[in-house]
Amino acid sequence: MPARRFLASTAVFASVAMIWWLAGRAGWTNAYLLPAPSAVIAALSDLAASGALLKHTLISLQRVLLGFALSVALALPLAVLLSASRLARSVLDPLLEFIRQIPPLALIPLLILWLGIGEAQKLGIIVLASFFPVFLGFRGGIAGVDPKLIEVGHVAGLTRREILTRIILPSALPELVVGLRISLGYSWRALVGAELIASSAGLGYMIIDAENLARTDIVLAGILVIGAIGLLSDVVLRFTIGRAFPWLSADLEAAHA
Amino acid sequence: MLELIDASRHYDVAGRAVRALDGVRELFPAGSITAVVGRSGCGKTTLLRLLAGLTEPSSGEVRRAPSHSVGVVFQEARLMPWLDVAANVAFPLKGRLSDADMAAHVDEALALVSLTEVRRALPVQLSGGMAQRVAIARALAQQPDILLLDEPFSALDAFTRRSLQRVLIDIWRARRPTVVLVTHDVEEAVLLGESVVEMEAGHVVGRVTIDLPFPREATDPAVVDHRRSILARLVGGTDPVTQAIHSGRK
Ligand SMILES: Nc1ncnc2c1ncn2[C@@H]1O[C@H](COP(=O)(O)OP(=O)(O)OP(=O)(O)O)[C@@H](O)[C@H]1O
Ligand SMILES: [Mg+2]
Numbered sequence: 001m002p003a004r005r006f007l008a009s010t011a012v013f014a015s016v017a018m019i020w021w022l023a024g025r026a027g028w029t030n031a032y033l034l035p036a037p038s039a040v041i042a043a044l045s046d047l048a049a050s051g052a053l054l055k056h057t058l059i060s061l062q063r064v065l066l067g068f069a070l071s072v073a074l075a076l077p078l079a080v081l082l083s084a085s086r087l088a089r090s091v092l093d094p095l096l097e098f099i100r101q102i103p104p105l106a107l108i109p110l111l112i113l114w115l116g117i118g119e120a121q122k123l124g125i126i127v128l129a130s131f132f133p134v135f136l137g138f139r140g141g142i143a144g145v146d147p148k149l150i151e152v153g154h155v156a157g158l159t160r161r162e163i164l165t166r167i168i169l170p171s172a173l174p175e176l177v178v179g180l181r182i183s184l185g186y187s188w189r190a191l192v193g194a195e196l197i198a199s200s201a202g203l204g205y206m207i208i209d210a211e212n213l214a215r216t217d218i219v220l221a222g223i224l225v226i227g228a229i230g231l232l233s234d235v236v237l238r239f240t241i242g243r244a245f246p247w248l249s250a251d252l253e254a255a256h257a
Numbered sequence: 258m259l260e261l262i263d264a265s266r267h268y269d270v271a272g273r274a275v276r277a278l279d280g281v282r283e284l285f286p287a288g289s290i291t292a293v294v295g296r297s298g299c300g301k302t303t304l305l306r307l308l309a310g311l312t313e314p315s316s317g318e319v320r321r322a323p324s325h326s327v328g329v330v331f332q333e334a335r336l337m338p339w340l341d342v343a344a345n346v347a348f349p350l351k352g353r354l355s356d357a358d359m360a361a362h363v364d365e366a367l368a369l370v371s372l373t374e375v376r377r378a379l380p381v382q383l384s385g386g387m388a389q390r391v392a393i394a395r396a397l398a399q400q401p402d403i404l405l406l407d408e409p410f411s412a413l414d415a416f417t418r419r420s421l422q423r424v425l426i427d428i429w430r431a432r433r434p435t436v437v438l439v440t441h442d443v444e445e446a447v448l449l450g451e452s453v454v455e456m457e458a459g460h461v462v463g464r465v466t467i468d469l470p471f472p473r474e475a476t477d478p479a480v481v482d483h484r485r486s487i488l489a490r491l492v493g494g495t496d497p498v499t500q501a502i503h504s505g506r507k
Contacts, residue, residue: 148331148333148335149335149337151311151331151335152329152331152335152337152348154310154311155309155311155327155328155329155349156348156349156399157326157349162352166348166351167337170337170339171337171338171339173339245339246379247338247339247379247381
């Protein structure tokens, strides 16, 4: 069944590439506006050979992973705090809700002024973009815990802390996982956006640099790499989580559908 | 010591006061086994929740030795969906026993409910009756001083139910916990209770001592007699349908 699904999705990708190739061949598209697949592959192999592709990819990946980790490290304790304390909720919720409404890219100008165009600004963007899905997913998961299970813990004489770690956190996990997946995707997209605006390295920079040089083949190559890495990291995340928490796989299927 | 002293529990349901339990005074002697019977909604679960300390009385008092451990089998299985069967049974023991002791308790409890084979299964993979047996095993593995069971055998077929009733009696005779068993099945109450507490609309309306040796047989004329008289009192001529069914079964 998984093999079949894999074949089917590969076939869809192949058909899109086929149409793309045919469109170029038949002269429906302008080779500058939409270079042929062969031109893009040639650009990719050039970039790979020169080491530029690896360099830009690694820089982007490093930023995403760091920013994503930072986001998760901030969101988890904050979600626990706000779920546990009514006071913290009433004080912090309005502020968080306010920040949540602001598109991260709208803050880029400010972040550049405050943090420059270096790594801090990139991390800032990633954190802003990826914080809320994890945070809200986790809070939703905690709020959704079945109080009947908590009673089982009370009867067993569990402490507050044990009830948190042994009942609340595991049962909040499915929603947390959905939040993590959304966050990782948001991180990746926000980063490329930030690199497009102000950067000297990374996949976003590679694309904008190519645009300035009118190299649409490189632009497309960059886009393909970004999509492929995003897809791959979601697969890796789901695989890791599926391995670690087998009872979650049903929920993951639902989230993926 | 396990005692309710004029304990009441009222709920506010849509602005209307529901007296789930109303001034119940009842002593459950240490090491005794008591069955509680009564119609649906008469307050059996509420009584058990008070005894377990899960609900505070609106008035009156619940007395329970603080040093006594409590095991509860809820009306629903309440298993942790992320833990397999063995881990669910071990849940209350974790951090309180050594790993070796815990494994021994779990193995014993799973064997008692005949679920050793499915110890690695997840709750979603169990039938309703199996899940209920896991919940029973979880409470038994705790070897509690006080064992509270809320219709623990309701999802089981007649054969499994009979064998688990025997298991419960064996455990009680071997370890002598204080057992309070809620059931809607009067026959089960007579088979398992040293005494049977009869409830109606939040009140305890009777307590019968069943002075018969264990294990008891449902076909024993003395058991049949007790069952008949308890039913007659609970039905009490108030409900023609139940009464008709009851007299039809005689
Ligand atoms: N949490 C609650 N909130 C409001 N009302 C409640 C609550 N728990 C119980 N009640 C009410 O208290 C009464 C007794 O309920 P209880 O669950 O104790 O009955 P029961 O004897 O266990 O019934 P059953 O045999 O159906 O399980 C019912 O009228 C019920 O509606
Ligand atoms: Mg009940």
